[in-house]
Amino acid sequence: MNKFAFFTLLLFTFVTPSAHALNVFACEPEWGALVHELAGDAVTVDVGTTALQDVHVIEAKPSLIAKVRRADLVICSGADLEIGWLPQLIRQAGNSKVASGPGYLMAAEQIVTLEKPSKLDRSEGDVHPQGNPHFQLDPYRVLAVAKAVDARLVELDPGKTAIYQQRLADFSTRWQAAIKVWETRAAPLKGRKVVVHHGSWIYLLQWLGMTEIGALEPKPGVPPTSAHLASLIDITKGGNTLAILRAAYQDPKPGDWLSEHTGVPAITLPFTVGGDDKAKDLFSLFDSTIDKLLAVVK
Protein backbone atom coordinates (compact mmCIF):
# COMPACT_ATOMS: atom_id res chain seq x y z
CA MET A 1 0.00 0.00 0.00
CA ASN A 2 1.46 3.36 -0.88
CA LYS A 3 1.69 6.20 1.56
CA PHE A 4 -1.06 8.28 0.05
CA ALA A 5 -3.60 5.46 0.14
CA PHE A 6 -2.64 4.66 3.72
CA PHE A 7 -3.20 8.23 4.87
CA THR A 8 -6.46 8.51 2.98
CA LEU A 9 -7.62 5.34 4.68
CA LEU A 10 -6.46 6.62 8.04
CA LEU A 11 -8.30 9.88 7.45
CA PHE A 12 -11.50 8.06 6.56
CA THR A 13 -11.24 5.79 9.57
CA PHE A 14 -11.35 8.79 11.82
CA VAL A 15 -13.56 11.12 9.84
CA THR A 16 -16.41 8.91 8.63
CA PRO A 17 -17.96 7.85 11.95
CA SER A 18 -18.73 11.40 12.94
CA ALA A 19 -19.32 12.63 9.40
CA HIS A 20 -22.37 10.48 8.74
CA ALA A 21 -25.16 9.34 10.98
CA LEU A 22 -25.31 5.61 11.67
CA ASN A 23 -27.73 3.72 9.39
CA VAL A 24 -29.77 1.14 11.28
CA PHE A 25 -31.92 -1.50 9.60
CA ALA A 26 -34.60 -3.00 11.85
CA CYS A 27 -36.37 -6.17 10.69
CA GLU A 28 -39.49 -5.43 12.76
CA PRO A 29 -41.27 -2.18 13.68
CA GLU A 30 -40.75 -2.71 17.44
CA TRP A 31 -36.96 -2.59 17.08
CA GLY A 32 -37.19 0.43 14.77
CA ALA A 33 -39.26 2.16 17.46
CA LEU A 34 -36.75 1.12 20.12
CA VAL A 35 -33.82 2.57 18.17
CA HIS A 36 -35.81 5.77 17.74
CA GLU A 37 -36.24 5.95 21.54
CA LEU A 38 -32.51 5.32 22.11
CA ALA A 39 -31.02 7.48 19.39
CA GLY A 40 -33.63 9.94 18.14
CA ASP A 41 -32.30 11.85 15.17
CA ALA A 42 -28.71 10.75 15.84
CA VAL A 43 -29.21 7.74 13.55
CA THR A 44 -31.23 6.93 10.43
CA VAL A 45 -33.62 4.00 10.83
CA ASP A 46 -35.08 1.82 8.08
CA VAL A 47 -37.70 -0.74 9.05
CA GLY A 48 -38.01 -3.84 6.88
CA THR A 49 -41.57 -4.95 7.70
CA THR A 50 -44.84 -3.51 8.95
CA ALA A 51 -47.23 -4.67 11.66
CA LEU A 52 -49.62 -5.87 8.98
CA GLN A 53 -47.12 -8.38 7.57
CA ASP A 54 -46.32 -11.87 8.73
CA VAL A 55 -42.61 -11.49 9.45
CA HIS A 56 -41.99 -15.21 8.89
CA VAL A 57 -42.45 -14.58 5.17
CA ILE A 58 -41.93 -11.35 3.27
CA GLU A 59 -41.89 -10.32 -0.38
CA ALA A 60 -38.51 -9.49 -1.87
CA LYS A 61 -38.28 -5.84 -2.94
CA PRO A 62 -35.19 -4.12 -4.37
CA SER A 63 -35.43 -1.35 -1.76
CA LEU A 64 -34.94 -3.89 1.05
CA ILE A 65 -31.60 -4.96 -0.40
CA ALA A 66 -30.59 -1.31 -0.83
CA LYS A 67 -31.46 -0.55 2.81
CA VAL A 68 -29.41 -3.47 4.15
CA ARG A 69 -26.56 -2.52 1.82
CA ARG A 70 -26.17 0.92 3.40
CA ALA A 71 -26.79 -0.27 6.97
CA ASP A 72 -24.15 -0.09 9.70
CA LEU A 73 -26.28 -2.12 12.09
CA VAL A 74 -29.03 -4.69 11.52
CA ILE A 75 -31.39 -5.38 14.45
CA CYS A 76 -33.83 -8.28 14.27
CA SER A 77 -35.75 -10.50 16.67
CA GLY A 78 -33.65 -13.53 15.76
CA ALA A 79 -34.36 -17.03 17.12
CA ASP A 80 -35.03 -18.05 13.50
CA LEU A 81 -38.02 -15.71 13.13
CA GLU A 82 -36.53 -14.20 9.96
CA ILE A 83 -34.75 -17.38 8.85
CA GLY A 84 -36.80 -17.48 5.65
CA TRP A 85 -35.47 -14.22 4.27
CA LEU A 86 -32.83 -12.42 6.38
CA PRO A 87 -29.86 -14.65 5.38
CA GLN A 88 -30.69 -14.19 1.69
CA LEU A 89 -31.21 -10.47 2.18
CA ILE A 90 -27.83 -10.00 3.88
CA ARG A 91 -26.08 -12.20 1.32
CA GLN A 92 -27.70 -10.32 -1.55
CA ALA A 93 -26.82 -6.94 -0.03
CA GLY A 94 -23.15 -8.00 0.11
CA ASN A 95 -22.57 -5.78 3.16
CA SER A 96 -19.92 -7.47 5.32
CA LYS A 97 -20.43 -4.94 8.14
CA VAL A 98 -23.82 -6.45 9.00
CA ALA A 99 -23.17 -10.08 8.06
CA SER A 100 -21.75 -10.81 11.53
CA GLY A 101 -19.93 -9.10 14.37
CA PRO A 102 -20.99 -5.79 15.93
CA GLY A 103 -23.16 -4.79 12.96
CA TYR A 104 -25.46 -7.78 13.47
CA LEU A 105 -27.66 -7.79 16.56
CA MET A 106 -30.24 -10.48 17.24
CA ALA A 107 -32.48 -9.41 20.11
CA ALA A 108 -33.20 -13.04 21.07
CA GLU A 109 -29.53 -13.47 21.96
CA GLN A 110 -29.77 -10.67 24.52
CA ILE A 111 -32.54 -12.29 26.58
CA VAL A 112 -33.77 -15.68 27.79
CA THR A 113 -36.41 -17.05 25.42
CA LEU A 114 -39.35 -19.20 26.48
CA GLU A 115 -40.43 -22.52 24.97
CA LYS A 116 -36.90 -23.50 24.08
CA PRO A 117 -37.37 -27.15 23.12
CA SER A 118 -35.38 -29.67 25.12
CA LYS A 119 -35.34 -31.92 22.08
CA LEU A 120 -35.79 -31.06 18.43
CA ASP A 121 -38.72 -32.89 16.95
CA ARG A 122 -40.02 -32.01 13.54
CA SER A 123 -43.39 -33.59 14.27
CA GLU A 124 -44.17 -30.72 16.65
CA GLY A 125 -44.55 -28.36 13.70
CA ASP A 126 -42.84 -25.10 12.97
CA VAL A 127 -40.61 -25.19 16.04
CA HIS A 128 -37.97 -22.62 16.80
CA PRO A 129 -34.94 -24.40 18.30
CA GLN A 130 -33.88 -21.14 19.95
CA GLY A 131 -37.24 -20.61 21.64
CA ASN A 132 -40.29 -18.49 20.91
CA PRO A 133 -39.19 -15.30 19.08
CA HIS A 134 -42.30 -13.16 19.76
CA PHE A 135 -40.99 -11.52 22.96
CA GLN A 136 -41.63 -7.86 22.09
CA LEU A 137 -44.73 -7.80 24.34
CA ASP A 138 -42.77 -8.43 27.53
CA PRO A 139 -41.64 -4.97 28.73
CA TYR A 140 -38.82 -6.41 30.87
CA ARG A 141 -37.30 -8.21 27.91
CA VAL A 142 -37.72 -5.06 25.81
CA LEU A 143 -35.72 -3.17 28.45
CA ALA A 144 -32.98 -5.82 28.36
CA VAL A 145 -32.83 -5.55 24.58
CA ALA A 146 -32.72 -1.74 24.88
CA LYS A 147 -29.58 -1.98 27.02
CA ALA A 148 -27.89 -4.29 24.53
CA VAL A 149 -28.87 -2.11 21.56
CA ASP A 150 -27.58 0.98 23.33
CA ALA A 151 -24.23 -0.70 24.08
CA ARG A 152 -23.99 -1.62 20.40
CA LEU A 153 -24.75 1.94 19.27
CA VAL A 154 -21.97 3.20 21.56
CA GLU A 155 -19.57 0.59 20.20
CA LEU A 156 -20.28 1.49 16.58
CA ASP A 157 -20.57 5.26 17.01
CA PRO A 158 -18.45 6.25 20.04
CA GLY A 159 -18.58 9.93 19.08
CA LYS A 160 -22.19 10.08 20.28
CA THR A 161 -21.75 8.03 23.46
CA ALA A 162 -23.15 10.83 25.64
CA ILE A 163 -26.32 11.09 23.57
CA TYR A 164 -26.93 7.33 23.59
CA GLN A 165 -26.28 6.96 27.31
CA GLN A 166 -28.43 9.91 28.25
CA ARG A 167 -31.30 8.69 26.06
CA LEU A 168 -31.08 5.15 27.48
CA ALA A 169 -31.25 6.51 31.03
CA ASP A 170 -34.24 8.65 30.07
CA PHE A 171 -35.97 5.72 28.31
CA SER A 172 -35.36 3.36 31.24
CA THR A 173 -36.91 5.79 33.70
CA ARG A 174 -39.99 6.41 31.60
CA TRP A 175 -40.30 2.70 30.70
CA GLN A 176 -40.08 1.49 34.29
CA ALA A 177 -42.68 4.04 35.35
CA ALA A 178 -44.92 2.89 32.51
CA ILE A 179 -44.50 -0.78 33.50
CA LYS A 180 -45.85 0.06 36.97
CA VAL A 181 -48.89 1.81 35.46
CA TRP A 182 -49.53 -1.08 33.04
CA GLU A 183 -49.24 -3.69 35.77
CA THR A 184 -51.67 -1.80 37.99
CA ARG A 185 -54.18 -1.32 35.20
CA ALA A 186 -53.87 -4.94 34.05
CA ALA A 187 -54.59 -6.38 37.51
CA PRO A 188 -58.14 -7.50 36.50
CA LEU A 189 -56.60 -9.61 33.72
CA LYS A 190 -54.65 -11.77 36.14
CA GLY A 191 -55.67 -15.43 36.07
CA ARG A 192 -57.89 -14.99 33.02
CA LYS A 193 -57.79 -17.54 30.20
CA VAL A 194 -57.47 -16.92 26.50
CA VAL A 195 -57.42 -18.90 23.25
CA VAL A 196 -54.82 -17.74 20.76
CA HIS A 197 -54.47 -17.92 17.01
CA HIS A 198 -50.79 -18.86 17.03
CA GLY A 199 -48.36 -19.21 19.94
CA SER A 200 -47.18 -15.63 19.66
CA TRP A 201 -48.59 -14.25 22.93
CA ILE A 202 -46.81 -16.34 25.54
CA TYR A 203 -44.58 -13.51 26.80
CA LEU A 204 -47.46 -11.05 27.19
CA LEU A 205 -49.60 -13.67 28.92
CA GLN A 206 -46.83 -14.70 31.28
CA TRP A 207 -46.13 -11.08 32.19
CA LEU A 208 -49.80 -10.35 32.92
CA GLY A 209 -50.38 -13.67 34.73
CA MET A 210 -52.83 -14.92 32.10
CA THR A 211 -53.06 -18.47 30.69
CA GLU A 212 -53.35 -19.81 27.20
CA ILE A 213 -55.81 -22.72 27.16
CA GLY A 214 -55.82 -23.44 23.46
CA ALA A 215 -54.56 -22.41 20.04
CA LEU A 216 -56.29 -22.35 16.67
CA GLU A 217 -53.07 -23.50 15.06
CA PRO A 218 -51.86 -26.18 17.51
CA LYS A 219 -48.83 -26.92 15.35
CA PRO A 220 -47.87 -23.47 14.11
CA GLY A 221 -47.89 -23.33 10.34
CA VAL A 222 -50.16 -26.37 9.98
CA PRO A 223 -53.90 -25.80 9.35
CA PRO A 224 -56.08 -27.20 12.16
CA THR A 225 -57.96 -30.47 11.73
CA SER A 226 -61.71 -30.78 12.35
CA ALA A 227 -61.12 -32.91 15.46
CA HIS A 228 -58.93 -30.17 16.90
CA LEU A 229 -61.51 -27.48 16.19
CA ALA A 230 -64.24 -29.57 17.86
CA SER A 231 -62.18 -29.98 21.02
CA LEU A 232 -61.26 -26.29 20.89
CA ILE A 233 -64.95 -25.32 20.96
CA ASP A 234 -65.39 -27.39 24.14
CA ILE A 235 -62.28 -25.94 25.75
CA THR A 236 -63.27 -22.38 24.87
CA LYS A 237 -66.86 -22.78 26.09
CA GLY A 238 -65.96 -24.60 29.28
CA GLY A 239 -63.01 -22.51 30.41
CA ASN A 240 -64.70 -19.17 31.28
CA THR A 241 -62.54 -17.82 28.46
CA LEU A 242 -61.91 -14.08 28.33
CA ALA A 243 -61.13 -13.73 24.63
CA ILE A 244 -59.69 -15.19 21.44
CA LEU A 245 -56.50 -13.29 20.59
CA ARG A 246 -54.99 -12.62 17.22
CA ALA A 247 -52.40 -10.23 15.80
CA ALA A 248 -53.21 -7.45 13.35
CA TYR A 249 -51.61 -9.36 10.48
CA GLN A 250 -53.43 -12.64 11.08
CA ASP A 251 -56.45 -13.83 9.15
CA PRO A 252 -59.58 -12.95 11.16
CA LYS A 253 -61.64 -15.87 9.78
CA PRO A 254 -60.53 -18.71 12.14
CA GLY A 255 -60.95 -16.53 15.25
CA ASP A 256 -64.33 -15.21 14.09
CA TRP A 257 -65.46 -18.76 13.38
CA LEU A 258 -64.53 -19.87 16.89
CA SER A 259 -66.13 -16.75 18.35
CA GLU A 260 -69.42 -17.50 16.55
CA HIS A 261 -69.44 -21.06 17.84
CA THR A 262 -68.63 -20.15 21.43
CA GLY A 263 -69.82 -16.61 22.09
CA VAL A 264 -66.36 -15.65 23.34
CA PRO A 265 -65.20 -12.35 21.77
CA ALA A 266 -62.33 -12.44 19.27
CA ILE A 267 -60.07 -9.40 19.55
CA THR A 268 -57.32 -8.10 17.32
CA LEU A 269 -54.31 -6.79 19.25
CA PRO A 270 -51.71 -4.57 17.55
CA PHE A 271 -48.88 -7.09 18.28
CA THR A 272 -46.26 -4.52 17.30
CA VAL A 273 -45.86 -0.80 16.64
CA GLY A 274 -48.23 0.25 13.85
CA GLY A 275 -50.64 -2.65 14.42
CA ASP A 276 -53.53 -0.27 15.13
CA ASP A 277 -54.20 3.48 15.04
CA LYS A 278 -53.09 3.98 18.63
CA ALA A 279 -49.87 1.96 18.67
CA LYS A 280 -47.55 4.64 17.31
CA ASP A 281 -44.55 3.87 19.52
CA LEU A 282 -43.53 1.29 22.12
CA PHE A 283 -45.42 3.04 24.93
CA SER A 284 -48.69 3.35 23.03
CA LEU A 285 -48.30 -0.24 21.79
CA PHE A 286 -48.57 -1.49 25.38
CA ASP A 287 -51.29 1.09 26.22
CA SER A 288 -53.41 -0.09 23.32
CA THR A 289 -52.84 -3.79 24.01
CA ILE A 290 -53.93 -3.45 27.63
CA ASP A 291 -56.88 -1.18 26.70
CA LYS A 292 -58.18 -3.76 24.27
CA LEU A 293 -57.82 -6.62 26.75
CA LEU A 294 -59.54 -4.62 29.52
CA ALA A 295 -62.39 -3.71 27.16
CA VAL A 296 -63.56 -7.35 27.11
CA VAL A 297 -63.37 -7.85 30.89
CA LYS A 298 -66.92 -7.82 32.21
Added chain:
Amino acid sequence: MNWDGLELSILGPACLAGLLVLSTHVPLGQQVLARGIIFIDLAIAQVAALGVILAQYLGMDEQGYGVEIAAAIAALIGATLLTWTDRKWPDYQEPLIGTLFVLAATGSLLLLANNPHGGEHLKDLLVGQILWVSIGQLIPVAVLSVLLLTAMWFWRGRLSGLLFYGLFALAITASVQLVGVYLVFASLIVPALATVGIAKTSRRLALAYAIGACGYVSGLVLSAVLDLPSGAMIVWTLAGCGILARVLMRFGSGSRTSAVVSA
Protein backbone atom coordinates in the same frame (compact mmCIF):
# COMPACT_ATOMS: atom_id res chain seq x y z
CA MET B 1 -40.40 7.21 -5.94
CA ASN B 2 -37.43 5.32 -4.63
CA TRP B 3 -34.11 5.32 -6.44
CA ASP B 4 -32.22 3.27 -3.82
CA GLY B 5 -32.92 -0.14 -5.29
CA LEU B 6 -31.92 0.89 -8.77
CA GLU B 7 -28.53 -0.77 -8.74
CA LEU B 8 -27.11 -3.27 -11.17
CA SER B 9 -25.71 -5.42 -8.38
CA ILE B 10 -29.19 -5.71 -6.84
CA LEU B 11 -31.20 -6.18 -10.01
CA GLY B 12 -28.50 -7.89 -12.11
CA PRO B 13 -28.77 -11.49 -10.79
CA ALA B 14 -32.59 -11.32 -10.94
CA CYS B 15 -32.41 -10.02 -14.50
CA LEU B 16 -30.02 -12.82 -15.52
CA ALA B 17 -32.34 -15.37 -13.92
CA GLY B 18 -35.23 -13.92 -15.92
CA LEU B 19 -33.32 -14.08 -19.20
CA LEU B 20 -32.29 -17.69 -18.49
CA VAL B 21 -35.89 -18.65 -17.82
CA LEU B 22 -36.97 -16.87 -21.00
CA SER B 23 -34.34 -18.66 -23.09
CA THR B 24 -36.13 -22.00 -22.76
CA HIS B 25 -39.66 -20.84 -21.97
CA VAL B 26 -40.23 -18.66 -25.03
CA PRO B 27 -39.86 -21.57 -27.52
CA LEU B 28 -41.67 -23.96 -25.15
CA GLY B 29 -44.47 -21.41 -24.75
CA GLN B 30 -45.11 -21.45 -28.50
CA GLN B 31 -45.64 -25.23 -28.26
CA VAL B 32 -47.83 -24.98 -25.18
CA LEU B 33 -50.05 -22.40 -26.85
CA ALA B 34 -50.23 -24.36 -30.11
CA ARG B 35 -51.33 -27.46 -28.20
CA GLY B 36 -53.82 -25.52 -26.11
CA ILE B 37 -52.53 -26.90 -22.80
CA ILE B 38 -51.73 -23.63 -21.06
CA PHE B 39 -52.13 -24.90 -17.51
CA ILE B 40 -49.54 -27.63 -17.93
CA ASP B 41 -46.89 -25.55 -16.17
CA LEU B 42 -49.05 -25.19 -13.06
CA ALA B 43 -49.69 -28.94 -13.07
CA ILE B 44 -46.03 -29.88 -13.53
CA ALA B 45 -44.89 -27.39 -10.90
CA GLN B 46 -47.38 -28.80 -8.40
CA VAL B 47 -46.30 -32.35 -9.17
CA ALA B 48 -42.67 -31.30 -8.63
CA ALA B 49 -43.65 -29.74 -5.31
CA LEU B 50 -45.48 -32.92 -4.36
CA GLY B 51 -42.29 -34.85 -5.13
CA VAL B 52 -40.30 -32.59 -2.80
CA ILE B 53 -42.83 -32.96 -0.01
CA LEU B 54 -43.01 -36.71 -0.48
CA ALA B 55 -39.21 -36.94 -0.33
CA GLN B 56 -39.17 -35.01 2.94
CA TYR B 57 -42.05 -37.13 4.22
CA LEU B 58 -39.88 -40.18 3.62
CA GLY B 59 -37.11 -38.59 5.64
CA MET B 60 -34.92 -36.87 3.05
CA ASP B 61 -32.97 -33.82 4.19
CA GLU B 62 -34.48 -30.57 2.94
CA GLN B 63 -31.12 -29.13 1.94
CA GLY B 64 -28.97 -30.25 -0.95
CA TYR B 65 -29.45 -31.83 -4.34
CA GLY B 66 -31.67 -34.65 -3.08
CA VAL B 67 -34.64 -32.32 -3.11
CA GLU B 68 -33.87 -31.12 -6.64
CA ILE B 69 -33.62 -34.70 -7.85
CA ALA B 70 -36.89 -35.63 -6.14
CA ALA B 71 -38.58 -32.64 -7.79
CA ALA B 72 -37.20 -33.56 -11.22
CA ILE B 73 -38.18 -37.24 -10.88
CA ALA B 74 -41.71 -36.31 -9.80
CA ALA B 75 -42.00 -33.84 -12.69
CA LEU B 76 -40.80 -36.50 -15.16
CA ILE B 77 -43.31 -39.02 -13.80
CA GLY B 78 -46.00 -36.36 -14.21
CA ALA B 79 -44.77 -35.73 -17.76
CA THR B 80 -44.92 -39.44 -18.58
CA LEU B 81 -48.46 -39.60 -17.22
CA LEU B 82 -49.48 -36.62 -19.37
CA THR B 83 -47.86 -38.15 -22.46
CA TRP B 84 -49.92 -41.27 -21.89
CA THR B 85 -53.19 -39.37 -21.38
CA ASP B 86 -52.38 -37.22 -24.43
CA ARG B 87 -52.16 -40.37 -26.54
CA LYS B 88 -55.15 -42.09 -24.98
CA TRP B 89 -57.63 -39.19 -24.65
CA PRO B 90 -56.23 -36.34 -26.80
CA ASP B 91 -59.52 -34.43 -26.72
CA TYR B 92 -59.54 -34.25 -22.94
CA GLN B 93 -55.90 -33.34 -22.32
CA GLU B 94 -56.66 -29.87 -20.88
CA PRO B 95 -59.25 -31.06 -18.29
CA LEU B 96 -56.94 -33.95 -17.37
CA ILE B 97 -54.10 -31.49 -16.78
CA GLY B 98 -56.41 -29.44 -14.59
CA THR B 99 -57.34 -32.52 -12.59
CA LEU B 100 -53.68 -33.47 -12.14
CA PHE B 101 -53.02 -29.93 -10.88
CA VAL B 102 -55.66 -30.05 -8.13
CA LEU B 103 -54.71 -33.61 -7.16
CA ALA B 104 -51.05 -32.66 -6.78
CA ALA B 105 -51.89 -29.45 -4.90
CA THR B 106 -54.25 -31.11 -2.43
CA GLY B 107 -52.03 -34.19 -2.17
CA SER B 108 -49.33 -31.85 -0.86
CA LEU B 109 -51.77 -30.45 1.72
CA LEU B 110 -52.63 -33.94 2.93
CA LEU B 111 -48.96 -34.88 3.29
CA LEU B 112 -48.22 -31.54 4.94
CA ALA B 113 -50.51 -32.38 7.83
CA ASN B 114 -47.47 -34.14 9.26
CA ASN B 115 -44.63 -32.20 7.63
CA PRO B 116 -44.85 -28.46 8.19
CA HIS B 117 -41.40 -27.77 6.83
CA GLY B 118 -42.50 -28.94 3.40
CA GLY B 119 -44.98 -26.07 3.53
CA GLU B 120 -42.30 -23.40 3.37
CA HIS B 121 -40.74 -25.11 0.40
CA LEU B 122 -44.13 -25.38 -1.32
CA LYS B 123 -44.76 -21.68 -0.84
CA ASP B 124 -41.32 -20.79 -2.19
CA LEU B 125 -42.01 -22.95 -5.19
CA LEU B 126 -45.28 -21.21 -5.96
CA VAL B 127 -44.59 -17.58 -5.19
CA GLY B 128 -40.85 -17.55 -5.84
CA GLN B 129 -38.45 -14.81 -4.82
CA ILE B 130 -36.62 -13.71 -7.94
CA LEU B 131 -34.59 -11.08 -6.05
CA TRP B 132 -32.98 -13.65 -3.76
CA VAL B 133 -31.38 -15.43 -6.70
CA SER B 134 -27.59 -15.71 -6.41
CA ILE B 135 -25.12 -16.14 -9.23
CA GLY B 136 -24.15 -19.55 -7.79
CA GLN B 137 -27.74 -20.75 -8.23
CA LEU B 138 -27.75 -19.61 -11.84
CA ILE B 139 -24.84 -21.76 -13.00
CA PRO B 140 -26.61 -25.17 -12.87
CA VAL B 141 -29.71 -23.60 -14.43
CA ALA B 142 -27.59 -22.09 -17.21
CA VAL B 143 -26.05 -25.50 -17.95
CA LEU B 144 -29.49 -27.10 -17.98
CA SER B 145 -30.84 -24.35 -20.26
CA VAL B 146 -28.04 -24.90 -22.78
CA LEU B 147 -28.74 -28.66 -22.76
CA LEU B 148 -32.48 -28.12 -23.17
CA LEU B 149 -32.02 -25.58 -25.97
CA THR B 150 -29.63 -27.95 -27.77
CA ALA B 151 -32.17 -30.76 -27.45
CA MET B 152 -34.96 -28.51 -28.68
CA TRP B 153 -32.85 -27.39 -31.64
CA PHE B 154 -31.80 -30.96 -32.46
CA TRP B 155 -35.38 -32.27 -32.47
CA ARG B 156 -36.92 -29.06 -33.85
CA GLY B 157 -40.18 -29.74 -35.67
CA ARG B 158 -40.32 -33.21 -34.16
CA LEU B 159 -40.83 -32.19 -30.56
CA SER B 160 -43.78 -34.28 -29.45
CA GLY B 161 -44.90 -36.95 -27.04
CA LEU B 162 -42.63 -37.91 -24.19
CA LEU B 163 -39.80 -35.80 -25.63
CA PHE B 164 -41.82 -32.61 -25.36
CA TYR B 165 -43.33 -33.38 -21.96
CA GLY B 166 -39.97 -34.51 -20.56
CA LEU B 167 -38.06 -31.41 -21.70
CA PHE B 168 -40.90 -29.26 -20.49
CA ALA B 169 -40.92 -30.92 -17.06
CA LEU B 170 -37.17 -30.38 -16.58
CA ALA B 171 -37.35 -26.74 -17.70
CA ILE B 172 -40.29 -25.98 -15.41
CA THR B 173 -38.80 -27.71 -12.38
CA ALA B 174 -35.67 -25.58 -12.61
CA SER B 175 -37.37 -22.28 -13.40
CA VAL B 176 -40.14 -22.57 -10.83
CA GLN B 177 -37.59 -22.88 -8.01
CA LEU B 178 -35.79 -19.83 -9.36
CA VAL B 179 -38.64 -17.40 -10.03
CA GLY B 180 -41.92 -19.05 -8.94
CA VAL B 181 -45.00 -20.25 -10.76
CA TYR B 182 -46.55 -16.87 -11.57
CA LEU B 183 -43.49 -15.70 -13.47
CA VAL B 184 -43.04 -19.07 -15.16
CA PHE B 185 -46.63 -18.97 -16.38
CA ALA B 186 -46.26 -15.40 -17.65
CA SER B 187 -42.89 -16.14 -19.33
CA LEU B 188 -44.40 -19.09 -21.18
CA ILE B 189 -47.73 -17.68 -22.23
CA VAL B 190 -47.45 -13.90 -22.65
CA PRO B 191 -44.67 -13.75 -25.32
CA ALA B 192 -46.30 -16.65 -27.20
CA LEU B 193 -49.73 -15.06 -27.04
CA ALA B 194 -48.48 -11.64 -28.14
CA THR B 195 -46.83 -13.12 -31.23
CA VAL B 196 -49.69 -15.35 -32.37
CA GLY B 197 -50.27 -15.15 -36.09
CA ILE B 198 -46.75 -14.19 -37.17
CA ALA B 199 -46.08 -16.65 -39.96
CA LYS B 200 -42.30 -16.78 -39.98
CA THR B 201 -41.00 -18.84 -37.06
CA SER B 202 -37.69 -17.03 -36.64
CA ARG B 203 -39.36 -13.61 -36.63
CA ARG B 204 -42.01 -14.79 -34.18
CA LEU B 205 -39.36 -16.19 -31.81
CA ALA B 206 -37.22 -13.07 -32.03
CA LEU B 207 -40.18 -10.84 -31.23
CA ALA B 208 -41.26 -13.13 -28.37
CA TYR B 209 -37.76 -12.96 -26.88
CA ALA B 210 -37.78 -9.17 -27.21
CA ILE B 211 -41.15 -8.93 -25.44
CA GLY B 212 -39.91 -11.20 -22.64
CA ALA B 213 -36.68 -9.26 -22.14
CA CYS B 214 -38.54 -5.94 -22.21
CA GLY B 215 -40.97 -7.28 -19.59
CA TYR B 216 -38.27 -8.48 -17.19
CA VAL B 217 -36.05 -5.40 -17.46
CA SER B 218 -38.87 -2.86 -17.16
CA GLY B 219 -40.51 -4.88 -14.38
CA LEU B 220 -37.33 -4.98 -12.30
CA VAL B 221 -36.70 -1.26 -12.81
CA LEU B 222 -40.30 -0.36 -11.97
CA SER B 223 -40.30 -2.57 -8.88
CA ALA B 224 -37.20 -0.74 -7.67
CA VAL B 225 -38.55 2.72 -8.42
CA LEU B 226 -42.07 2.09 -7.09
CA ASP B 227 -40.81 -0.11 -4.23
CA LEU B 228 -43.10 -3.03 -5.07
CA PRO B 229 -42.49 -6.82 -5.01
CA SER B 230 -40.46 -7.69 -8.11
CA GLY B 231 -42.09 -10.96 -9.20
CA ALA B 232 -45.61 -9.58 -9.31
CA MET B 233 -44.46 -6.38 -11.03
CA ILE B 234 -42.71 -8.32 -13.80
CA VAL B 235 -45.87 -10.31 -14.55
CA TRP B 236 -47.65 -7.01 -15.20
CA THR B 237 -44.87 -5.46 -17.31
CA LEU B 238 -44.65 -8.66 -19.36
CA ALA B 239 -48.34 -8.30 -20.15
CA GLY B 240 -47.81 -4.57 -20.83
CA CYS B 241 -44.92 -5.28 -23.24
CA GLY B 242 -47.04 -7.93 -24.98
CA ILE B 243 -49.91 -5.49 -25.52
CA LEU B 244 -47.50 -2.77 -26.64
CA ALA B 245 -45.94 -5.13 -29.19
CA ARG B 246 -49.41 -6.05 -30.47
CA VAL B 247 -50.37 -2.37 -30.87
CA LEU B 248 -47.10 -1.54 -32.66
CA MET B 249 -47.61 -4.48 -35.01
CA ARG B 250 -51.08 -3.21 -35.81
CA PHE B 251 -49.67 0.18 -36.83
CA GLY B 252 -46.89 -1.44 -38.78
CA SER B 253 -49.19 -3.93 -40.48
CA GLY B 254 -49.92 -1.56 -43.37
CA SER B 255 -46.37 -1.84 -44.63
CA ARG B 256 -45.67 -5.43 -43.54
CA THR B 257 -48.88 -7.28 -44.15
CA SER B 258 -47.08 -10.58 -44.28
CA ALA B 259 -46.01 -10.24 -40.68
CA VAL B 260 -49.38 -9.99 -39.02
CA VAL B 261 -52.71 -11.68 -39.45
CA SER B 262 -55.39 -9.00 -39.53
CA ALA B 263 -57.24 -9.21 -36.27
